[in-house]
Amino acid sequence: MSSHTATVTKGAPEPPGPPIAEPARPRGLRGHPWLTLLTVALGVTMVALDGTIVAIANPAIKQDLGATLAEVQWITSGYLLALAVSLITAGKLGDRFGHRQAFLFGVVGFAVASAAIGFAPSVSLVVTFRVFQGVFGALLMPAALGLLRASFPAEKLNAAIGIWGAVIGASTAAGPIVGGLLVEHVSWESVFFINVPVGVLALGMGLAFLLDHRAEKTARSFDLPGIVLLSGAMFCLIWALIKAPEWGWGDAGTLGFLAVALVLFAVFALWETRAPEPLLPLSMFRSVPLSAGTVLMVLMAFGFMGGLFFVTFYLQNVHGMSPVESGLHLLPLTAMMIVSSPLAGAVITKVGPRGPLVAAMVITALAMFGLSTLDAGSGTLATSLWFALLGLGLAPVMVGATEVIVGNAPLEHAGVAGGLQQAAMQVGGSLGTAVLGAVMASRAGGVVGEKWAEAGLPPLKAQQAEQLEDAAAVGFAPPAPAGTPERIADLMASVVHDAFISGMGLAFTCAGIVAVLAAGVAVFTKRGAHDAGPAVHV
CATH class of the missing domain: 1.10.287 (Helix Hairpins)
Structure with missing residues (x-):
């Protein structure tokens, strides 16, 4: 039996010599692996849903609370900062005090912060409680992975993470659709209130079904x-x-x-x-697979989150779709992730992560290069094809890289490994959005003036040219001046859209190149070296 096997710590003194851990024993349904998975998936649903649902509510919040654009941006930035800063420390808290306690505390805190946002009378309080949401979300996510790591035996961990990944994909996909319906038919506050019943249900299931798993060999100080x-x-x-x-x-x-x-x-x-007693034991990174999995997660998130940033502008500003319609057009991507995540888990369990991860990043690269060919006239069939292919490539990476990171860490560091996995995603996503955004804006701003002149449109003043470059960076064609002939107005919009698409094409090409590099990194991954928790009721 591995010395890293999970136990239930009851305050007994540690015996002399290397600790010999006994498996945590379930009591009734408590500790059942699949009920554990169902419970943590429900909690994670709140965090994943919140990642996309809030963007739909921002315009309504701005109008209702009289917020400035900078204040509205802080609704997202404050959450992202708190989440990214807290993840690894939160994972350590789970390792130290138990993943069950960390998960339940995170669920309660996230739900309470969500309710507080709904009652907030000012945008400053909205931002404040969003920061609290980020902190509690950081506590919840690594604990969920730590519980899965300790509850499932090694041969079933990939399948569990596959289902976990499918839940995240479904929740992320539902965000724009659910958010659009709630904002349109109820209120922006309901976008946050929806987390309360979900949190109450997750708390009840957690108290009933979760068994505390923590390693015998834990830190005695912080x-x-x-x-x-x-x-x-x-x-x-x-x-x-x-x-x-x-x-x-x-x-x-x-x-x-x-x-x-x-x-x-x-x-x-x-x-x-x-x-x-280090917060992040650097000895973990002596594991080449764990290090490769972390880099792979950063590169995957770089292309995925950075690319999705442009897709929403493309669908809404170039094709004129509403937020709900754009969410529906992204369903091929998320539906493929939902379907293929559990399948990827099963395949990786059979053959190991290396081959599937390399193949998945190659597919992701092909999808990115395909998306770089979209133009203003691309129809639903073309976009759906590339979105579905992207989902097919991303799902095995989400599942496999997560298992490689968490599975190659000793069980006493499962929470830290879960925090590392989430932190890698946040850093990669932020880096991708910033870098690819800069690439796209530079290209769009650089060609819009040339396209404007080539179209034979009137010369622009310096301030007008600057405004045109800003508009091209997001694909939004400003309204033409009153009295402008329809043909000229359409031509002006076409110039802005073409410049945006030129920038988007270059950004997706760069994302495709990053995906190719990630395929090379995936060669160094392999199955987790440490046993997972005991096989109970599996």
Whole structure:
């Protein structure tokens, strides 16, 4: 039996010598692996749904609370910062005090923060409670993975993570549709209130079905300097990525925050080699598969989240779709992820992660290159084909890379590994949105003036040209001046759309190249080296 097998800690003194852990024993239905999966999936649904549903509510919040655009942006940025900064520390809390306790505390906190947002009378309070949502979401997500890691035997862990990934895909897909319906027919507050009944149900199921799993070999003290250093480094990195599109990549502020982040990461790494109970044991990264899985997750999120950022603008601003309609047009992507995630888990269980992950990133690259060929006249069939292919490629990576990271970490660090997996996604997504956004904006802004002149349209003043470049970066054609002939107005809109599509094509090409690099990284992955939890009721 592995020394990393899960146990239920009851405060008994640790026996001398290497700890010999006994399996956690289920009592009735408590500890049943599949009921554990159902419970944590329900909790994770809140966080995944919130990731996309809030964007639909932002315009209504802006109007109802009289918020500025910068304040509305903070509704998303505050949540993202809190989530990214807290993930690894939250995972450590689960390792130390038990993943069941961390999960239940996260569920309650997330639901309460959601209700508080719905009652908030000002945008400043909305942002404040969104930060709390991010902190509690960070507590919930690694704990969910830690519970799965400890509840399922190694041969069934991939299948469980596959279903977990399908739930995240379904929740993410439902966000724009559910959000659009709620905002249109109820209120923007209902977008947040919906988390309350889900949280109550997840709490009830958690109290009934979850069994506390924690390793016998746990830290006796907290690495407070490590927490401060890592949190500061993550804050500076994510802040720089969030502000780079506004400030510019060459701005002193952007470069300054990136430099501080680099210094703090270096000091953190040095400290962790000397800390008696390190927050993130660097010995974990001696595992080549775990390191490769982490890099793979960053690269996958880079292309996926960065690419989706443009797709919404393409569907809504170029094709003139409503948020609900654009959400429906993305269903081939998310439906394929929902269907193929469990299948990917089964395949990876049979043959191991390496082959499926390499193939999946190749498919993802093909989809990215395919999306780079879209234009203003591309119909539903073409977009659906590339979206479905992208979903087919992403699902095995989401499942396989997660299992590689969590499965190759010792059980006593399962929470930290879960936090690392989520942090890799957040960093990759933020980096992809910022870098690909800069590529797209630069290309669109650079060609819109040329296309404007080629179309024979009247010359623009400096301020008008700058406004046109900003519009081209998001594909939004400004209303033509009153009295403009319809043919000229259509031509002006066509120029803006063509410039945006040129930039989007280049961004997707870059995302495809990153996916090819990720396929090379996937070669270094392999099945988890550590046994998972005991096979009970499986």
